[in-house]
Amino acid sequence: MGKLLHVEWYKLVRDKIYWILLAVIVLVNLIILSGGQQFSLSGYSFLKNIMQKEVITIMMASIYGGLFVGRDFEDGTLYHEITAGRSRIQVLLAKTIVFLLALNGLILIFPLLGIIYCTLKNGWGIPFTAGMEFYLLFVFIAFVLLNCAIGMISMLAAVCFRDVGRTIGIPIILFFIMIMLLNGKYAIQYAHFLPIGMLALVTNGTVHPVYGMLLGSIWSAVLFVISALVFRQAELR
Amino acid sequence: MEESIFEAKDLTKKYKGTMALDCVNLTLRRGEIYGFIGENGAGKTTMIRLITGLSFPTDGKMTLFGKSGAKELQKQRARIGCMVETPALYKNMTAQQNLEAQRIQRGIPDKECIQETLKLVGLTDTGKKAVRHFSLGMRQRLGIAMALLNDPEFLILDEPINGLDPSGIVEIRELMKRLNRERGITLLVSSHVLSELYQTATQYILLHQGHVLEELTQQELDEKCKRHIAIKTNDTTKTTTVLESALHTTHFQVMPDGVIRLYDNLDNMEDVARVLSQAGLLVTGLSLAGDSLEDYFLHRIEGD
Known part of the structure; x- marks a missing residue:
């Protein structure tokens, strides 16, 4: 398993597209937010605001998911591990772990940089009370797990379709459907079940981050199990 | 083993x-x-x-x-x-x-x-x-x-x-x-x-x-594709005897379909034909043959 993680990491670090996309995401966010007052907010207020404005970032990160995972299927490079006698589940798990780390890197890079910048420039904004560090840690973990849940859609699409086109296309379609549902009549109800909605609820404090952690974990686990079941018996061409 | x-x-x-x-x-x-x-x-x-x-x-x-x-x-x-x-x-x-x-x-x-x-x-x-x-x-x-x-x-x-x-x-x-x-x-x-x-x-x-x-x-x-004279006569047994006695060769093979594959005398096809005729055999086929791997494969799949 260690070797599989190592090789996935090796591939990620040498993937120019990832680093270019990371830079583009920071740039796009800077352009979008440059006209507003975001950078005059305190660190805490920036945190509260930013995750609700990350829709485009999440979509761009999902596209990368399609490239990172779908390309391995399309080019057949994923098969090196299988023909070398590795367990399919371990191959999938290693790929998933590195992919989700990469995805979180893309989604969280700008919020983290923004929070650091705003805190250094304008201060944290509210008194740092006892237990706040745990709350912030929970918020961070909830974000990570909810992002994982969103990323797992790309992983499942990759495993089912095994090409770049559909691995990028299907999650984007689902993404738009989720956005539509979250702008509809039952938006609040849907937000409690859809990872992208839960991100907003956790950010604005409507629900405790533990719920976000729970929802993110459940979605991630369910989607991974389905992916694993499909991949375990998949005919790889 | x-x-x-x-x-x-x-x-x-x-x-x-x-x-x-x-x-x-x-x-x-x-x-x-x-x-x-x-x-x-x-x-x-x-x-x-x-x-x-x-x-x-x-x-x-x-x-x-x-x-x-x-x-x-x-x-x-x-x-x-x-x-x-x-x-x-x-x-x-x-x-x-x-x-x-x-x-x-x-x-x-x-x-x-x-x-x-x-x-x-x-x-x-x-x-x-x-x-x-x-x-x-x-x-x-x-x-x-x-x-x-x-x-x-x-x-x-x-x-x-x-x-x-x-x-x-x-x-x-x-x-x-x-x-x-x-x-x-x-x-x-x-x-x-x-x-x-x-x-x-x-x-x-x-x-x-x-x-x-x-x-x-x-x-x-190699054996199956080897260049040979493919001989078909009305009497396979007699043909082999004639080949041994008249042409002094044992370098031939009788195939299941009765065709005899003669692997020498490749440049003396006329002599082979003459010897067989003189022995009173009815020669129904006499040709120079030999397959490449492609030919052999194609023959095999056609015959399957």
Whole structure:
């Protein structure tokens, strides 16, 4: 398993597209937010605001998911591990772990940089009370797990379709459907079940981050199990 | 007894109503170079996919290095090197980085193996060029290098000379022979270029419509394809006697269909005809024959 993680990491670090996309995401966010007052907010207020404005970032990160995972299927490079006698589940798990780390890197890079910048420039904004560090840690973990849940859609699409086109296309379609549902009549109800909605609820404090952690974990686990079941018996061409 | 590397017993693979492999029984022995011959859709790649674990059999049993069962087969695949269809390469990386990824994944501690393998396939001077800018032949060489990196005991190459220029074909052919001779690697090579396969393989497996049509050694193939005078008469027994007494030769073979294959006197066809006629035999066929591997394969599948 260690070797599989190592090789996935090796591939990620040498993937120019990832680093270019990371830079583009920071740039796009800077352009979008440059006209507003975001950078005059305190660190805490920036945190509260930013995750609700990350829709485009999440979509761009999902596209990368399609490239990172779908390309391995399309080019057949994923098969090196299988023909070398590795367990399919371990191959999938290693790929998933590195992919989700990469995805979180893309989604969280700008919020983290923004929070650091705003805190250094304008201060944290509210008194740092006892237990706040745990709350912030929970918020961070909830974000990570909810992002994982969103990323797992790309992983499942990759495993089912095994090409770049559909691995990028299907999650984007689902993404738009989720956005539509979250702008509809039952938006609040849907937000409690859809990872992208839960991100907003956790950010604005409507629900405790533990719920976000729970929802993110459940979605991630369910989607991974389905992916694993499909991949375990998949005919790889 | 020679050690078997791979055995298939009644191996069957069905794809949505299409029988890709139908109760195939096959044994591959250590130290041989197997030429895998068949038309498109004959089941060659399906068989390779089953051996390498990319696909699962519908029925039947596989044994790899004497071990069977899903878990054991998976373990034994670490001893295989393979290139299935097109080379699977990381296109944004260099040749060296591709091999480094493979080295990490295979858990090979010695980094020197990368340069050695690149040298072996003639790719030492590609520098920082990304694989996406490689020619088809260079990709093919790199694919073979990826398959060779773990110093496999059993090397499976699907269409290895695809896209190679004539000198590249010779190099890869020599490489395959050298790997077999010097390292004792067993090879299973599938190719549509049968003339090329003929110069490499020591054993042949003819696959047709999911069945193994024939397995034969190089000697057996040579024997079957050898240039000869094909003689057909009204009395086979008497003909053989005449050949022995009048032409003083025993270098002939009587085929199951009664045709006699005479392997000498190839330049004296008129003498042969005269001798047979003088002996009172009715000669119904007399011709110079001899198959290439292509001819032989085509005759076999037409006759199937």
